[in-house]
Amino acid sequence: MTDGQLSSRYAGSSSLVDLLDRVIDRGAVVNGDVVIALEGIDLIRLDLRLLIVGVASRLEQHARCS
Amino acid sequence: MWAYAVVPERTRLAEPLRGLADAPVQLLGDGSHALLVSVVASDAIASAEDPHALAAHAERHHEVVRRVLDSAPAVLPFRLGTVLRDDAAARVFLERRRGSLQRALRHVKDRREWTVRVDRSGAQPRGEPTASPPPRQGPGAGAAYLAARRHQLTTAETERRERAALLHDVGLALHERVVDVAVGHERDDAVVFAEHYLVERAREPEFFETVDACGDALLERGLTLRLTGPWPAYSFARTSMVEEAHD
Numbered sequence: 001m002t003d004g005q006l007s008s009r010y011a012g013s014s015s016l017v018d019l020l021d022r023v024i025d026r027g028a029v030v031n032g033d034v035v036i037a038l039e040g041i042d043l044i045r046l047d048l049r050l051l052i053v054g055v056a057s058r059l060e061q062h063a064r065c066s
Numbered sequence: 067m068w069a070y071a072v073v074p075e076r077t078r079l080a081e082p083l084r085g086l087a088d089a090p091v092q093l094l095g096d097g098s099h100a101l102l103v104s105v106v107a108s109d110a111i112a113s114a115e116d117p118h119a120l121a122a123h124a125e126r127h128h129e130v131v132r133r134v135l136d137s138a139p140a141v142l143p144f145r146l147g148t149v150l151r152d153d154a155a156a157r158v159f160l161e162r163r164r165g166s167l168q169r170a171l172r173h174v175k176d177r178r179e180w181t182v183r184v185d186r187s188g189a190q191p192r193g194e195p196t197a198s199p200p201p202r203q204g205p206g207a208g209a210a211y212l213a214a215r216r217h218q219l220t221t222a223e224t225e226r227r228e229r230a231a232l233l234h235d236v237g238l239a240l241h242e243r244v245v246d247v248a249v250g251h252e253r254d255d256a257v258v259f260a261e262h263y264l265v266e267r268a269r270e271p272e273f274f275e276t277v278d279a280c281g282d283a284l285l286e287r288g289l290t291l292r293l294t295g296p297w298p299a300y301s302f303a304r305t306s307m308v309e310e311a312h313d
Contacts, residue, residue: 008274010281014294018181023124026300027145028072028170030159
């Protein structure tokens with residue numbers, strides 16, 4: 001009657017890159033006449049590095065302010 | 067109207083949520099399913115050319131989806147950037163995809179996504195051919211050098227094959243514990259294995275046990291396993307949400 005294991009020893013926190021990659025590159029993709037997708041999002045997928053650089057500096061700003 | 071995800075109609079938010087541009091998150095249902103949305107002014111939606119704002123959107127979008135995962139048995143997250151014109155458009159959207167949405171939600175119900183990556187940042191890998199053996203002078207030096215070099219390369223090759231076999235076995239072992247697998251696409255060359263798994267919540271203990279066993283075996287070979295999650299099922303939401311034929 002042991003408790004189920006709550007996590008793995010190898011569990012770790014995820015990186016911002018991981019999060020961004022997931023949200024920008026995965027998730028349900030829908031189209032159709034009622035849907036307006038964010039323009040240029042496909043370009044971002046190809047250029048994730050630009051986004052990562054942008055995010056990193058934004059985080060640094062946050063860290064300085066808080 | 068920014069859309070975050072589709073959830074079953076019965077979903078109730080445990081707490082009021084704020085989404086993009088701090089707009090409240092609402093549920094918009096059609097009797098079968100509900101869309102999680104926020105009404106946002108179009109100029110508040112970042113253009114894809116503004117990485118800072120877009121990154122903020124991404125984090126907020128994910129935060130909303132993640133929180134709802136606690137209130138809903140099934141969450142089908144949208145990719146960033148799904149925008150609907152208004153209420154009416156949202157209802158039409160739901161109506162025309164009812165069948166696909168039903169199937170898609172069923173696939174992720176009571177299941178969570180976990181990601182396993184393996185990289186080479188562990189202990190020094192053994193047997194990698196680094197520098198060539200120093201060539202010696204004198205008779206037989208050439209042959210000795212070549213023999214030593216061949217030995218180095220053979221050892222390295224053997225290591226590589228054993229590593230590949232181990233990774234293969236890790237994949238097989240993990241696949242037994244999950245209901246679906248999506249291959250990860252990594253930009254980092256040091257990552258030698260990356261897969262996303264859809265795991266039944268009730269079966270997570272066994273999954274973790276297997277992850278631990280794999281992690282231990284990999285560590286002996288200088289490879290590091292990292293598990294991240296739980297995630298909303300982004301990698302398993304890619305079912306084609308086609309519009310069904312109108313009557």
